[in-house]
Amino acid sequence: MKKSILFPLFSALFLVSLSSCQESKSERFEREAKEFTKTKCPSVSADGVIRTDSMVFHNDGSNDMIYYYTILDENSEAVLIRNMSSVEAELRRGIINSVDMRHQKEAHLNFIYIYRSSTSGKEVMKFKFTPQDY
Numbered sequence: 277m278k279k280s281i282l283f284p285l286f287s288a289l290f291l292v293s294l295s296s297c298q299e300s301k302s303e304r305f306e307r308e309a310k311e312f313t314k315t316k317c318p319s320v321s322a323d324g325v326i327r328t329d330s331m332v333f334h335n336d337g338s339n340d341m342i343y344y345y346t347i348l349d350e351n352s353e354a355v356l357i358r359n360m361s362s363v364e365a366e367l368r369r370g371i372i373n374s375v376d377m378r379h380q381k382e383a384h385l386n387f388i389y390i391y392r393s394s395t396s397g398k399e400v401m402k403f404k405f406t407p408q409d410y
Contacts, residue, residue, distance in 0.1 A: 301383050302335040309333040309341065325352040326391070333385075341380055342388045353393055353400060364403050371410045381410060 299307070313330040320327045329344040347353040356363055371377060371387055380387075384407040391401040 300335075301379070302333075302337075305333040305341065305380065305383070305385070306335045320348070324348065325356075327394075329392075338386075339384065340386045340388050342390065345389065345391045346394050347391055347400065348394050350393075350395055353395075356391070357400060360401060363401065367403055368405055368409055371405055381407070 309331045313332070316328070317330050318327050325348060327346045327348055329346055332342045332344070334340070347356060367387075367389055371381070374381075377387075386407075387405045387410075389401075389403045390399055392398060393400050
């Protein structure tokens, strides 16, 4: 009789422990953003124009994946600002064609790209792409 009571109890405890170990998509995105920042930031683009500073996802329901960049020199900053529509189009194309962002796109995240000036420290460009954009 004891065995018949203990088996369902242990089975239920085992199932509860399994479900508590799994992370939600939001928790996963937050963890992956932190890992990316820790392992790959800062990193400078091949042409030396832009530095990737961090990637952030707050598990607060906002659905915003935020990428922070610094433009490393004034000449490049001026060129990028003059060609802002081309920069925006290229970023959108990158999201649309990215296989690495598949899970984030399936979760309907917003992708926000913030570019700061290395000379002033101020935000000079900001782009936000919602699921309707990709």
